[in-house]
Amino acid sequence: MPSAMKKIIILALLGICAGTPLLAQNNFVISYSIAQPTGDLNSFIGKTSFRGIAFDYRYTVKDNMALGFSLGMNTFYESKPKDTYTVDNISLTGKQYRYSNNIPMLATATYFLSPEEPLKPFVTLGIGTMYSRRNTDMNLYTIELEAWNFALQPEIGVQYEMTDMTAIHLSLKYMQGFQAGSELKSAQSYFSLNVGFAFF
Numbered sequence: 516m517p518s519a520m521k522k523i524i525i526l527a528l529l530g531i532c533a534g535t536p537l538l539a540q541n542n543f544v545i546s547y548s549i550a551q552p553t554g555d556l557n558s559f560i561g562k563t564s565f566r567g568i569a570f571d572y573r574y575t576v577k578d579n580m581a582l583g584f585s586l587g588m589n590t591f592y593e594s595k596p597k598d599t600y601t602v603d604n605i606s607l608t609g610k611q612y613r614y615s616n617n618i619p620m621l622a623t624a625t626y627f628l629s630p631e632e633p634l635k636p637f638v639t640l641g642i643g644t645m646y647s648r649r650n651t652d653m654n655l656y657t658i659e660l661e662a663w664n665f666a667l668q669p670e671i672g673v674q675y676e677m678t679d680m681t682a683i684h685l686s687l688k689y690m691q692g693f694q695a696g697s698e699l700k701s702a703q704s705y706f707s708l709n710v711g712f713a714f715f
Contacts (some may be wrong), residue, residue, distance in 0.1 A: 518573040524545075531550035542575070543571075543714045544570070544711060544713045544714075545569070545698070546567075546569040551564075553674065553707045555702060556591065556617075557705075560592065562592070563592045564592070566589070567707060568708070570587065571583065571584075573583075582598075582622075583620060585621045585623050586620055587618065589617050591613075592614050607709050609653045611651060611653045612651075617647050618646040620644055620646075622641065623639050624639075625638070625639040635675070637673065639669070639673075640668070641667065641670065644661075644663055644665060646663055647703045648660070649699055661698055662698055665692070666690060667687065668688055670689075671686065672685070672687065674711070681712060681713065682712065682715070687706065687708055688706070
């Protein structure tokens with residue numbers, strides 16, 4: 516075995532050994548996300564979205580407190596019947612297809628109510644930004660609006676430990692993206708139900 520390869524393997528093993536005590540302090544969550552639009556987003560698309568994913572990472576700084584980040588994506592879609600629609604003082608007739616893609620990127624703080632128990636209720640507050648892109652397609656025309664919104668996301672949920680390294684994760688989030696930008700000016704908001712697994 517080449518000496519360079521030996522060094523790489525030794526360094527990797529040392530890194531794993533050094534990181535082992537920290538594994539219990541890490542909480543990785545991947546969830547399937549179902550979302551219901553509210554406010555201006557609900558006026559544009561009223562249908563529930565079944566196309567969403569969320570990824571959360573938390574690092575325990577105290578027994579019941581963790582800091583981390585949250586990433587996700589929810590895609591909303593609805594088709595409108597053939598009709599005459601007026602957009603920017605232009606009237607077009609046809610079937611309309613509406614899309615909204617929302618991608619939050621947040622720093623989070625989490626408080627666990629019973630960190631020593633298998634069933635762990637928690638509350639989280641996220642603060643950061645959300646990228647929103649709205650598309651309206653009709654005939655050969657596409658109207659696209661986008662914005663980066665300042666965002667807040669409160670969350671309540673529970674984790675149930677199945678083993679020392681895995682847990683079932685269930686949470687409800689409310690995403691509030693505030694008014695921003697020169698294109699998509701209105702605030703964008705939605706609720707999301709997140710079901711997944713946590714890994715320690």
